[in-house]
Amino acid sequence: MRYSAAALLRNAIGGQRHWRPAWRFPRPRTRYDVVIVGGGGHGLATAYYLAKRHGIRDVAVIDKGPIGLGNTGRNTTVVRSNYLLDPSAALYEHALKLWEGLSQELNFNLMFSQRGVVALAFTRHELTEMERRVGALKLNGIDSEMLTLDELRRRVPLLNLSRELRYPVLGAMVQPRGGNARHDALAWGYARAADALGVDIIQSCPVSAIRVERGRAVGVETAQGCIEAGRVAVVAAGHVTTLMETAGVHLPIQSYPLQAMVSEPLKPMLDTVIMSGLVHCYVSQSDKGELVLGAARDSYVSYAQRGSAHINAATIAALLELFPVLSRVRLLRQWAGIVDVTPDLSPIIGPTEVRELYVNCGWGTGGFKATPGSGWVFAHTIATGAAHALNAPFGLERFARGALIDESAAAGVSH
């Protein structure tokens, strides 16, 4: 059923009895052409583009829980494409272009709001680095501008621009087309659209192992039995290494907790996204009025889905330095996700040394924004057996070749 004003009206008259679930809850079949492990945004987007762009509809997406409750449902929803290096700029900008038409394409309101992403500089070095980045971005055709302090004051009136701070703000850059979206809606929108094209979404079904015969992936073992597959694609974020090791594939990934929190709802006070590197925090205001606040990640490997308290304390201290007006605001919730971090902070998308086994992971602290582009290139890779030009630089082999895409040094702020 298409969502529209007419459908709302029809159902209002009909007593709201005719809405159907947005996707089915099928029992898994014994075999699929493609089995995707991981029903986060990236796995669901992959299934959608496989069905939509490549006509491959014999697809299952399997998640150990309900879909979208991994990092997709835990992130702070910053969407931008202002990455320094050419391969990243191309991939993230491709994703941003897809975002711009996605609510219409999926017939699902993603509440995508291009309210601009403003990054602050606190040292001469950060400012110079920012000027370099804006130059590089313009060469790559990505909207970016430096902001003077006066422009910043007009744009974010509540921001503390006092010269008396330990680290006064020296300048800023903005990507006007960046912004926020509703994270759950992205998972649900892709799920509904993929389901409509025939994809089976199997929930609450942990995958315990990947089956490999003579160097080729042939299926997965799950809580609901063994499911055969022509191709297996793993998109399991922080849990990817343990699963891939069952197929003998090692990945250069470490799993860390990354935390976020929200405040009580406030009157509208912030109509852009603020990213702050040195005085580390980033903040935006949701449509409900809550301030959505992102913290740094913990420094040691952990699968306990909570983070250390001192990390949040530092984030709150940074927030209050930037917005002293918030000192008496209460926090509602705090949580963590387990993020999959590579040595160069760039994702791994492509085939593996096991035939018909594909992996898409390593999005770490910043993959929400990339979801549409990631699913798009991964679907291409699975359908054709080879990487698309956009994800060719992001293969697993780059580590042995030394061809790292070192956004860790380049991006400044990671989310």
Place this chain on the structure above:
Amino acid sequence: MLLIPCPHCGERNEIEFACGGQAHLERPGPQADATRWARYLYYRANPNGTQRERWFHAAGCRRWFNVERDTASHEIRTAYPMGEAPAP
């Protein structure tokens, strides 16, 4: 928040330390091929369970040591000086 037993100073709060990642890595010899080097430089164990790792007591004795920790429960089984093997 971890309470980390530095072998030299005793139990201290996590904020005094820096984590140096997986312990007991062996540097390959000069003849090693690119794959070996990639393993050494970029690949680390990422177990959901017991892991041996190096920690640095940055705001204390400023010495490195090893810790055996469970990455799921955060329980620290033992801490031991550099160059030693953990108690069995």
